[in-house]
Amino acid sequence: MYKKLLFSSLLIALMFVLLSQAFAVGTLHIVLGTVRTSTDNVPTAANLIITAYIIARPTEIMTYPPNDPTKIAYYEATAQWTIQVAGFSAWTAGEKLHIDFQDAGSGEAGSKEVILNNDPFQDVGQVTLSRVISKFAFGTISSPQTAGAAFEITITAQDANNNTVTNFTGTVTLTDTTGTITPTTSGAFVAGVWTGNVTITKAQAGVVIHATDGATPEHTGNSNSFDVTSGVLAKFAFGTIASPRSAGVAFPITITAQDANGNTVTSFVDTVILTDTTGTITPTTSGAFVAGVWTGNVTITKAQTNVTITATHDSVTGTSNSIDVTAGVLAKFAFGTIASPRSAGVAFPITITAQDANGNTVTSFTGTVTLTDTTGTITPTTSGAFVAGVWTGNVTITKAASNVSITATHDSVTGTSNSFDVTSGALARFAFGTIASPQSVGVAFPITITAKDASNNTVTSFTGTVTLTDTTGTITPTTSGSFVAGVWTGNVTITKAQTNVSITATHDSVTGNSNNFDVKFQVDHFAFDTIGNQIAGVAFEITITAKSADNNTVTNFIGTVALTDTTGTITPTTSGAFVAGVWTGNVTITKAQSNASITATYDSVSGISNNFNIEVQSVTDLRVEINGDYLDLSWSVITSMTYDVYRDTIAYFEPDTVNKTNRIASGISGSQPTVTFTDDNIGDADVVGDVNNNYFYVVIAVDSGGNMSGISNRVGEYDVALKSTPTTDWNLVAGPVGGEEITKASQLLADIPKANAVAYWDAALQGYVQYVPVVRDFSVTRGYPYYVNVTEDAIWTIAGSLTTPIFNLITTESTDWNTITVPLDKVDITKASELQADIPSCNAVAYWDAALQGYVQYVPVVRDFSVRVGRAYYVNVTANGTWPESSQASPANELLSNRGQLSNQIFGTSPHIVYGVVETSKGTIPKASELMITAFIKDRPSDVLTHDIPQNPGAPVKIDYQEANGIWLIQIAGFEGKWSPGETLRIDFHDKSSGQSGYHEIILSDDPVQNLSGKVLKLSVPVPEQSALLQNYPNPFNPETWIPYNLAHSSDVTVKIYNIQGQLVRTLNLGHREAGFYVDKESAAYWDGRNDTGEQVASGVYFYQIKAGTFNATKRLVILK
Secondary structure (H helix, E strand, C coil): CHHHHHHHHHHHHHHHHHHHHHHHHCCCCEEEEEEECCCCCCCCCCCEEEEEEECCCCCCEEEECCCCCCCEEEECCCCEEEEEHHHCCCCCCCCEEEEEEEECCCCEEEEEEEECCCCCEEEEEEEECEECCCEEEECCCCCCEECCCCEEEEEEEECCCCCECCCCCCCCEEEECCCCEECCECCCCECCEEEEEEEECCCEEEECEEEECCCCCCCEEECCCEEEECCCCCEEEECCCCCCEECCCCEEEEEEEECCCCCECCCCCCCCEEEECCCCCECCECCCCECCEEEEEEECCCCEEEECEEEEECCEEEECCCEEEECCCCCEEEECCCCCCEECCCCEEEEEEEECCCCCECCCCCCCCEEEECCCCEECCECCCCECCEEEEEEEECCCEEEECEEEEECCEEEECCCEEEECCCCCEEEECCCCCCEECCCCEEEEEEEECCCCCECCCCCCCCEEEECCCCCECCECCCCECCEEEEEEECCCCEEEECEEEEECCEEEECCCEEEECCCCEEEECCCCCEECCCCEEEEEEEECCCCCECCCCCCCCEEEECCCCCECCECCCCECCEEEEEEECCCCEEEECEEEEECCEEEECCCEEEECCCCCCCEEEEECCEEEEEEECCCCCEEEEEEECCCCCCCCCCCCCCEEEEEECCCCCEEEEEECCCCCCCCCCCCCCCEEEEEEEECCCCCEEEECCCEEEEEEEECCCCCCCEEEEECCEECCCCCEHHHHHHHCCCEEEEEEEECCCCEEEECECCCECCECCCCCEEEEEECCCEEEEEEEEECCCCEEECCCCCCCEEEEECCCCCCCCCEHHHHHHHCCCEEEEEEEECCCCEEEECECCCECCECCCCCEEEEEECCCEEECCCCCCCCCCCCCCCHHHHCCCCCCCCCCEEEEEEECCCCCCCCCCCEEEEEEECCCCCCEEEECCCCCCCHHHCEEEECCCCEEEEEHHHCCCCCCCCCEEEEEEEECCCCEEEEEEEECCCCCEEECCCCCEECECCCCCCCEECCCECCCECCCEEECEEECCCEEEEEEEEECCCCEEEEEEEEEECCEEECCCCCCEEECCECCCCCECCCEEEEEEEEECCEEEEEEEEECC
16 A cells, blocks of 8 residues: 555656656657566666667667656666656657666566557556576587487577576577588577487588577577598599590599598498499509598590599499590501402492501591502502591402402501402403414314403303304304303304404403404406496396416305496495305496496405496486576486486376376487486476475486487475474474585585574484584485574475485484484375384384474374375384385484584474373363363473463474363473483373362383373362472563462462562462462462562562462572563
């Protein structure tokens, strides 16, 4: 009761005091309460310190002492404290007041936070102090501890007097002098104490653990010092090994035994097994470790990159860093194994590697080596430069031998290959032993023939036979016996005498010739049976006998003799073969002469007949010349004769000597050496340029008794129409008549009106040879076909004797086309089928259509074009031959010595027809106006033939279609580029009316006609297997073109045109298109040659690019203006 009264009195007094000063500092507000220690004692005024501040303004602090009722006052008797909030410069209800208490007597402290309100008094009750933490104390930690193994520690929060601060329930941060302790934060203290497990992973002596609470001021504590030792052996650690290292050179390594935490296991004193990734390390066992460490030298002999070394003890291992081991110095050369046997003269590859003493590749070696071999024939003798220590190249050894080896040498360093055999190469030729000269006709003599390869080695494996021929054509036997070890020796006989005879041995395509030697008869002279008077031009029989010096018949003479006569006109000029020393045969002398004689000659031996007379002959030198609208005929005068002239429009006509219906002149005579007759009564026909009226003539000589001679040679004029077209202007022409005045291409070019180029087809090359002024002026033979180019339509009119060419028809490895002229006497041949039937081994006929500038080919049943005499055609043969058939063909056109220069192709490729039948899926035949056909050779998809309606000029000779029966024809020669057998032809068909499509793919063959009519193509609505951008058509173009394409999947389609600088010129947005073929003009992309602003673009090269979904493709096109 006393305390309450006292408190009230004090409070009243305090209020009085405070009220008396209330308006001096601000609004009055007292916060009050009591303070006691944790043992419920009242702090003395001398030991108590009170501080207060408003948290929002922490720098404005009120402090007790002094005891100031206007700010802070403390009354020890009641443990009462008061704080006059008005003592602050300002305050506001709702702000928080922080108050701290410190009792120096008990060492305890405490604090209080109060939210201020508007009441004048704010009693917050009792504040109980507690002990103040000063440090942390560790329980003793036993030593040693094991690295990586948890152990228990105890930490106590203490005040300055070592008392436990039981109210401390926080955590501390843990560190240690190894820097490896875990955890690094303790758990919460309980009654001021924490006990828990920690782990230190680093082995170290004198380790100390440190605890701190991180407060301000900070409270810390350290443990006693203890040792941490390493754990059990867990791995081996290598010291860093420098890189690179040289193979075969020792280098030091250091290996440390460690526990799982990387601590050195000093107790490890054993050894480890050493291995490396090259498998060549030595030693393979280390020395004994000292205090867990071993340092020693190792050697690796194999060069390799990223090499590592591994140390192993029981199941514990460790691997070093990666190093490179480089090769040592060059010590030897190693050869890759050379397969055996090798063929002499045939190059084969070898590989040589520069190596150090340990067999490592010395990659730094980039020199060359000298190559030798045990045969002494190797080439080259110096290798190429090594690359990274290796050289691979081809060598050739030309001498056959066993156990051959190759040696490579550089300075003093060498290397030798494995042994291998070099066998003779493929059979390349036959070598003859020398044949003595002369040999006797009909007498056997020995020869030796050896089979040789290209390097002159005997081909011992050859045991075949050879065909024997000689330049006399009389050798027997014609087949040798079987060769033994590549050699044959045997006897042969030659029955014809001749100088410079040689023998040829042939096996397949391999040949060999002997030396030249003479084969002689013992003939002294030739004797003729008596010859009576003869008529010029009429064959008569003669008999010639080979005689010896004693005038006996040389019965073993079976040769031929050369025949000449004093008129120089005898035929034949060579006799047939003598039989038992005698030859009887017919000869003809065409020139009249008195006291004529015949001479027979063999080598230097001859004989002359008796003299005899040759009567007058028929006219044989009739000539014709065009002079404007008339023809001049001329011939040499035959004494005491008159002449009748006959004319017809058929070359090989028979003169009507009875009715004289085709005789145009008679009784012509002349006193000059030459008789001339002018035919100016041809009628309304114009000789020059009238292709429908050609005229041919013969002359018959009539003697004074009215007896007529045989008809003269035939002459005439022939007109050839020459065409010029919008594309090229080539015409295939023949000169079925003519004289000898045109013998060169330049002369032929000058003779043909409007012509600016001339060429011929070389059947051997299957290509064209063209006249080039100054450079190439090939020979021209009248009657043979030639190509001429004209600048405008023209008529070539020629006149002269009728030609009778014989054509050499040949086959080649590629195609077998030959050009021929149908002779004027083949009037019974009017169709291509008849011409094909008349020519031996002929399986195809074609002609050059000048108007279309392409080939038209005969197709059985489908196309049988008309054939006219005097015109040129293409024929394909399956075997070599002549036509019209003859024992000897007429001379072919001159070939230049460098045949490689002849292969300039000036037209398309050789004619070759592919044809078949197309139908819709319903079996109907597509209309020609609706069917689109395109063809290309798959290796050259940009070279495209196109058939569409209306037909482009020249289309029938490239792609033709017959609506009546659904037959289509492709002329392969229509492609711009050459074609070869074995290439694949792709033909696409699209019927616009049904929307159906289809295609054929055919492998082209050597046959000139490939018939697919047995495989009727059924069209269907297709989906392409893959999208494709096709070549535009026409190309080049002006001013518009179509761009075809195929879509394998439906997609939006855009075509963009770029110029050669890559700048976008035009964008064609085609919209969404379904999968299908967009190849005809109705469906393909169309470009009018304008840019996006509507302006016409310039001439030049452009690129067009299609984008359809994920499909992209680009091609080139050309505008020509």
